[in-house]
Amino acid sequence: MGDERITPAGWLPPVARGAAPRPRAVERPPAPAEPSTRAVWALVLSITGLALLLASLGTLFLITLPCSIAAWVLALRAPGAERATAALWLARIGVIAGIVAAIVFITLIASGFDFEQFRDDLERELDERRDRPSSGVRAALEGLRAVIGR
Numbered sequence: 001m002g003d004e005r006i007t008p009a010g011w012l013p014p015v016a017r018g019a020a021p022r023p024r025a026v027e028r029p030p031a032p033a034e035p036s037t038r039a040v041w042a043l044v045l046s047i048t049g050l051a052l053l054l055a056s057l058g059t060l061f062l063i064t065l066p067c068s069i070a071a072w073v074l075a076l077r078a079p080g081a082e083r084a085t086a087a088l089w090l091a092r093i094g095v096i097a098g099i100v101a102a103i104v105f106i107t108l109i110a111s112g113f114d115f116e117q118f119r120d121d122l123e124r125e126l127d128e129r130r131d132r133p134s135s136g137v138r139a140a141l142e143g144l145r146a147v148i149g150r
Helices: 037-055 061-077 082-110 115-131 137-148
Strands: 005-007 010-012
Touching: 037 061, 037 082, 061 082, 115 137
Parallel strands: none
Antiparallel strands: 005 010
């Protein structure tokens, strides 16, 4: 029978010379890319800018706007990484929120809004709430009416 063989698993077809399959090299998975320094700094600056803006209720827009703009520029220049994409979106949100806060703050100042009087009114209202027992929703509504001035 020539090249035919009988094996315990059954019959194997004849193997031509030189047609034996060659072993393939095992490919290693690509090494994880190192995080880009620019992407990391962009993420840090964008988170810092947003956190300061929220914590200050928009009054620190002079600090947070440059942070968010710098984060935006760094994120654009960082190699394509997930951190850079997240930093870019956070920076965009920070810039937009900073501009809105600046517009609101400048408009309030230009219209003659008195921040000291507003602070004093809030402190007085808090003192009054502490002194009287709270009766739930009714007390909250009365407090809001007092602040609004109705």
